[in-house]
Amino acid sequence: MLTLSILIPLLASLGLFVWSDATKEKARLVALGASALSLLCLVIVWIGFDTGPEAPAFQAVSEVGWIDALGVAWRVGVDGMSLAVSLMSGLLFLCAIAWPAETKGRARQYYAWFLFLQGVSLGLFLTLDLLVFYVFFDLTLVGMYFLIGRWGHDQAEYAALKFFVYTLAGSLAILLAILGLVLANDTLTFDMRALIAAQPLGGTDLRASLILLGFLVGFAIKTPLVPFHTWLPLAHVEAPGPASAVLAGVLLKMGTYGMVRIPFQMMRETFAAYAFPLAIVALVAILWGALVALGQTNLKRRIAYTSVNHMGYTVLGIAAAGAMIGSDSVRTLALSGAVTEMVAHGLITGALFLIAGSFYTRTGTYDLARYGGLARIAPLLMATYSLAAFASFGLPGLAGFVAEFQIFAGSFGVYPVLAAIGLLGLVVTAALFLMMGQQIFFGTPAPGMMAIKDLKPAEIWPLAVLLVLVVLIGLLPGWLLDMIQTGSAFAPFQAAGGAQ
Amino acid sequence: MPLGDILPEIAVLLTAVAIVLLSSFLPRRLQWTGAPVALAGLAIAALFLLAQASGEARATFSQTYVLDMASVEGRLLILFATAVTVLLSPRWFASDQRHGEFYAMLLFSTLGAMVLAGALDLLLVLIGALLSSATGYVLTAYHRDWALSVEAGMKYFLVGALANTALALGATFMIGMLGYPGFGEMAAALAVGEASPLLLVGLGLVTVGMAYKLGAVPAHAWLPDVAEGAPAPSAAFLTVAPKIGAAIALARLVSLFPETGFAIRPLVAALAVITMTLGNLAALWQDDMRRMLGWSSVSQAGYLLMAVTVAGLSDQAMPALLIFLAGYTAANLAAFAAVTHLRGRTARNDYAGLLKTAPFAAIALIIAFLSLVGIPPLGGFVGKLELFLATIDGGYGWLAVAALFNTVLSLVYYLRFAVPMIWREPSGTLYRLGAWSAVALGIALAATVAVGLLAQAILGPLAGAAFLP
Numbered sequence: 001m002l003t004l005s006i007l008i009p010l011l012a013s014l015g016l017f018v019w020s021d022a023t024k025e026k027a028r029l030v031a032l033g034a035s036a037l038s039l040l041c042l043v044i045v046w047i048g049f050d051t052g053p054e055a056p057a058f059q060a061v062s063e064v065g066w067i068d069a070l071g072v073a074w075r076v077g078v079d080g081m082s083l084a085v086s087l088m089s090g091l092l093f094l095c096a097i098a099w100p101a102e103t104k105g106r107a108r109q110y111y112a113w114f115l116f117l118q119g120v121s122l123g124l125f126l127t128l129d130l131l132v133f134y135v136f137f138d139l140t141l142v143g144m145y146f147l148i149g150r151w152g153h154d155q156a157e158y159a160a161l162k163f164f165v166y167t168l169a170g171s172l173a174i175l176l177a178i179l180g181l182v183l184a185n186d187t188l189t190f191d192m193r194a195l196i197a198a199q200p201l202g203g204t205d206l207r208a209s210l211i212l213l214g215f216l217v218g219f220a221i222k223t224p225l226v227p228f229h230t231w232l233p234l235a236h237v238e239a240p241g242p243a244s245a246v247l248a249g250v251l252l253k254m255g256t257y258g259m260v261r262i263p264f265q266m267m268r269e270t271f272a273a274y275a276f277p278l279a280i281v282a283l284v285a286i287l288w289g290a291l292v293a294l295g296q297t298n299l300k301r302r303i304a305y306t307s308v309n310h311m312g313y314t315v316l317g318i319a320a321a322g323a324m325i326g327s328d329s330v331r332t333l334a335l336s337g338a339v340t341e342m343v344a345h346g347l348i349t350g351a352l353f354l355i356a357g358s359f360y361t362r363t364g365t366y367d368l369a370r371y372g373g374l375a376r377i378a379p380l381l382m383a384t385y386s387l388a389a390f391a392s393f394g395l396p397g398l399a400g401f402v403a404e405f406q407i408f409a410g411s412f413g414v415y416p417v418l419a420a421i422g423l424l425g426l427v428v429t430a431a432l433f434l435m436m437g438q439q440i441f442f443g444t445p446a447p448g449m450m451a452i453k454d455l456k457p458a459e460i461w462p463l464a465v466l467l468v469l470v471v472l473i474g475l476l477p478g479w480l481l482d483m484i485q486t487g488s489a490f491a492p493f494q495a496a497g498g499a500q
Numbered sequence: 501m502p503l504g505d506i507l508p509e510i511a512v513l514l515t516a517v518a519i520v521l522l523s524s525f526l527p528r529r530l531q532w533t534g535a536p537v538a539l540a541g542l543a544i545a546a547l548f549l550l551a552q553a554s555g556e557a558r559a560t561f562s563q564t565y566v567l568d569m570a571s572v573e574g575r576l577l578i579l580f581a582t583a584v585t586v587l588l589s590p591r592w593f594a595s596d597q598r599h600g601e602f603y604a605m606l607l608f609s610t611l612g613a614m615v616l617a618g619a620l621d622l623l624l625v626l627i628g629a630l631l632s633s634a635t636g637y638v639l640t641a642y643h644r645d646w647a648l649s650v651e652a653g654m655k656y657f658l659v660g661a662l663a664n665t666a667l668a669l670g671a672t673f674m675i676g677m678l679g680y681p682g683f684g685e686m687a688a689a690l691a692v693g694e695a696s697p698l699l700l701v702g703l704g705l706v707t708v709g710m711a712y713k714l715g716a717v718p719a720h721a722w723l724p725d726v727a728e729g730a731p732a733p734s735a736a737f738l739t740v741a742p743k744i745g746a747a748i749a750l751a752r753l754v755s756l757f758p759e760t761g762f763a764i765r766p767l768v769a770a771l772a773v774i775t776m777t778l779g780n781l782a783a784l785w786q787d788d789m790r791r792m793l794g795w796s797s798v799s800q801a802g803y804l805l806m807a808v809t810v811a812g813l814s815d816q817a818m819p820a821l822l823i824f825l826a827g828y829t830a831a832n833l834a835a836f837a838a839v840t841h842l843r844g845r846t847a848r849n850d851y852a853g854l855l856k857t858a859p860f861a862a863i864a865l866i867i868a869f870l871s872l873v874g875i876p877p878l879g880g881f882v883g884k885l886e887l888f889l890a891t892i893d894g895g896y897g898w899l900a901v902a903a904l905f906n907t908v909l910s911l912v913y914y915l916r917f918a919v920p921m922i923w924r925e926p927s928g929t930l931y932r933l934g935a936w937s938a939v940a941l942g943i944a945l946a947a948t949v950a951v952g953l954l955a956q957a958i959l960g961p962l963a964g965a966a967f968l969p
Binding site for chain 2: 025065067068069070131134135138139141142146149150157161164165168172173175176179180182183192
């Protein structure tokens with residue numbers, strides 16, 4: 001079933017590339033259908049997902065041989081974390097594909113690349129083989145490169161190139177680290193389950209440290225953490241709205257997901273030893289992201305920098321959970337918060353970038369100074385923006401709050417000082433979202449803004465789906481948290497008798 | 501004499517002779533028939549090789565020639581490269597009235613590369629290198645009326661004369677110091693002996709000779725010129741086939757030496773880093789597709805030297821070398837096949853908008869580039885993966901890091917060529933070469949993808965297989 005959810009979009013993508021006389025409507029329909037089917041497969045897995053205390057580490061597992069000589073195979077399976085993240089990704093892809101995009105006369109290729117990206121992104125979250133993980137990690141670069149370069153704005157080619165080179169460097173660091181980790185194991189296998197069980201590297205000797213560094217740098221580029229974030233604002237500004245939504249909502253999660261799945265799970269001891277420096281880097285990302293976002297005058301840049309800030313929270317949670325100090329219940333809370341933040345940030349920032357895309361298609365600019373007084377002209381736009389913005393800075397009752405509350409509650413138990421400083425980030429983001437809302441929606445309408453139309457139905461329903469979920473998670477987080485805390489990632493806490 | 505053991509080589513040789521005879525009698529309009537004859541000969545040779553693949557790994561002809569998996573797969577790869585080159589040739593040389601001999605020359609060169617891949621004796625390495633070189637000069641300068649081609653042939657010849665002299669001299673020193681030309685006996689002598697300066701000088705000189713065949717520093721200078729000036733099918737062949745043979749021969753030679761006491765591995769590692777870096781830096785600002793491919797081929801030689809460095813240290817070294825060679829062969833052939841298919845168009849600007857005007861060739865080029873960078877799941881990826889695995893396993897982790905930086909660097913120049921193909925508007929008229937080259941391009945492209953997806957077929961027989969000596 002999981003394999004299907006990866007293959008359906010990939011095959012449909014191939015079909016679209018080959019089907020040369022597909023019109024825009026047909027291509028969009030195929031893309032929507034394939035994307036929805038893929039999501040449906042995930043939902044079926046979700047329905048059968050066992051969240052009980054006896055649940056196995058990974059569920060819905062299947063395995064097919066590939067390169068036996070290297071211990072590489074097609075292995076898929078989910079635990080709570082990967083299921084939650086991949087469900088969110090599938091949904092976000094569906095919404096991004098449904099979004100009425102400007103396809104520059106190449107609708108077929110546009111939707112084909114989107115489906116390709118969906119297939120490889122889901123593959124990355126669902127695979128249980130390190131090498132296949134890396135394969136998908138690299139393929140997302142290729143997919144995103146074309147989406148940004150081809151359907152982006154003015155400087156798109158440069159932005160796409162920078163994105164590609166930057167993240168390829170990161171992914172190669174990961175490849176070396178993967179190889180180092182695999183070679184440290186007694187038998188040559190890329191099976192994640194075997195490596196998690198074996199914990200091939202311990203301690204903080206040079207080799208283990210270097211391998212951990214490779215993973216952390218690679219994933220930090222993807223996440224991105226300061227100082228590896230410089231590709232992000234540019235890529236976001238130049239990418240078309242839906243691609244930005246996917247970039248922020250799904251691709252950034254690959255960094256944090258990988259951080260949990262590989263270094264956090266497979267080299268616990270080493271990770272714990274370096275958790276504190278990682279937490280400091282996360283703190284820098286939180287503050288830097290928030291403060292720099294405050295200084296931006298470009299709508300998309302501003303949202304992009306809040307992503308740096310939010311991913312900082314996530315990494316802070318992961319670092320706190322990985323440190324071997326503090327009680328298990330506190331660390332469970334931190335990790336649960338980190339994973340919830342991945343889901344919440346995906347939904348919220350996805351929605352925000354789609355809204356930014358709506359602005360751009362109406363005005364042709366991201367420059368905040370040229371906006372003003374939209375409240376009366378486009379009330380729906382304002383409502384959705386406000387909801388997403390409130391959720392983003394963590395207003396109680398919305399998804400962002402659930403995530404950030406857990407992260408900070410967890411980190412206070414582990415790194416109280418860092419957590420306290422990190423709270424400043426929340427204040428700054430709140431201020432910047434409010435100020436941005438004020439600039440766009442209040443005051444006198446800027447010239448040229450009077451003719452703006454409100455959201456179209458095709459824009460409303462993807463946003464509505466995302467935002468309803470944001471509210472739902474905010475009000476009733478139980479089902480999500482139960483799911484997240486099931487299985488492999490949280491296994492050590494439960495084995496030690498930690499509270500849920 | 502166990503003649504049956506060299507049936508593949510005999511098949512190639514007899515086919516070449518037959519073509520020489522055939523082309524002297526055939527009328528000009530039928531010179532192209534050399535191509536199907538050559539293909540048939542190559543197919544027969546491949547069948548004989550496949551028969552050898554199922555047998556035990558063993559040495560033959562008084563321990564001078566080896567039939568192990570590395571030799572069999574290496575020679576198969578050489579045959580494949582030759583077959584693709586043959587497919588590229590008939591239309592390319594259509595205006596050359598005596599081009600039937602080209603196929604014979606190509607097959608003789610193939611034979612040289614095959615001998616290198618199977619040699620278990622330093623003298624046989626020398627013979628293979630000389631045969632492959634002497635024919636290579638002719639293949640390069642085959643366009644007798646075109647200055648660039650003749651110049652490339654001259655350069656190839658001059659560098660080659662020097663390097664082959666070094667090889668012969670080095671072989672003499674080594675045989676003199678160790679007492680035997682056979683690899684098996686050399687290994688035994690090395691295990692007990694000490695490093696003498698003369699032996700090391702000889703080893704260094706032999707390495708130079710092999711570096712020439714590989715297109716690696718310090719004897720790499722011919723490669724960009726040959727890539728640019730030689731007939732495009734020859735360039736496709738010469739940037740691939742001799743490399744396969746020489747890489748395997750050098751890896752066998754290096755594996756004879758104990759881990760410590762001889763400076764050969766650090767030397768090869770240093771050459772690897774210098775070669776890949778130099779190749780990449782030089783490729784960075786090329787505005788000529790074929791020259792860029794030439795420099796990229798230099799940098800790829802640097803990568804494959806990584807596997808040579810750890811030959812004998814890591815079980816993964818030989819599988820890494822062969823899978824990397826397979827990936828490189830397929831991708832490089834695909835790139836040159838695309839250039840040939842487009843009638844040798846080579847200026848970077850001429851490739852603008854190719855995705856619109858010639859989507860097949862453009863996609864083939866892009867996939868070939870991605871494979872050369874090492875983007876999964878293409879052949880080049882599995883090759884690089886194995887190289888990294890082998891070097892880290894063999895204790896040369898820093899080499900893998902150097903290769904990593906180079907890989908990122910290489911992405912820049914491949915994209916410099918790929919980007920205009922995708923985004924720019926097309927300009928000028930486009931000429932294509934016809935069905936033969938399209939078939940060759942399709943085969944090379946399929947191989948590029950298949951080496952990645954079906955890597956098990958190449959790696960499986962090598963895993964745990966005995967590797968002589």
